[in-house]
Amino acid sequence: MQNTLETNERPVVGIVMGSNSDWDVMQHAARMLKDFGVPFEARVVSAHRMPDEMFEYAEGARSRGLRVIIAGAGGAAHLPGMIAAKCTLPVCGVPVPSKYLRGVDSLHSIVQMPKGVPVATFAIGEAGAANAALYAVQILSVTDETLARRLADFRIAQNAKARAMTLPLET
Numbered sequence: 001m002q003n004t005l006e007t008n009e010r011p012v013v014g015i016v017m018g019s020n021s022d023w024d025v026m027q028h029a030a031r032m033l034k035d036f037g038v039p040f041e042a043r044v045v046s047a048h049r050m051p052d053e054m055f056e057y058a059e060g061a062r063s064r065g066l067r068v069i070i071a072g073a074g075g076a077a078h079l080p081g082m083i084a085a086k087c088t089l090p091v092c093g094v095p096v097p098s099k100y101l102r103g104v105d106s107l108h109s110i111v112q113m114p115k116g117v118p119v120a121t122f123a124i125g126e127a128g129a130a131n132a133a134l135y136a137v138q139i140l141s142v143t144d145e146t147l148a149r150r151l152a153d154f155r156i157a158q159n160a161k162a163r164a165m166t167l168p169l170e171t
């Protein structure tokens, strides 16, 4: 695994995470963006092990063309909040499951931002990562008709899938 992963086009969404151990979860954000055809980059930017790089990343994000940042971290999980503190782009926080507290620590840390610096906080784990990416697509779709259509199609497909669900006959 390399430190940075990037699609061919100029990225509009930045996925950052505190460790490569977060990738198992955060890859679900990357996969969703890929499915919607949204150019993104993914990078390890540890808040406590790479504080200078983290500030540099957050400060330069808007001028590099990023429009939304998805930040995943586990445990003390200060990465989303610190990125949000250093830039005014929307930040989506993904609580990554931790070894001992299973991500409840990550969730509480990310969701409890003090008034004035928001982080949109998602569910713990895979669902949170995928939904953070969907939310990023929804933000971009406000000014992008193609993405708005893809989102509508995605909802139709989900509806069809749920309607086709069957239950076993035995009780």
Ligand code: RP5
Pocket (backbone or CB within 6 Å): 017, 018, 019, 020, 021, 022, 046, 072, 073, 074, 075, 077, 096
């Ligand atoms: C956090 O500590 C990371 O976001 C990760 O979830 C957790 C454990 O990191 P590693 O010890 O696996 O590098 O900073």
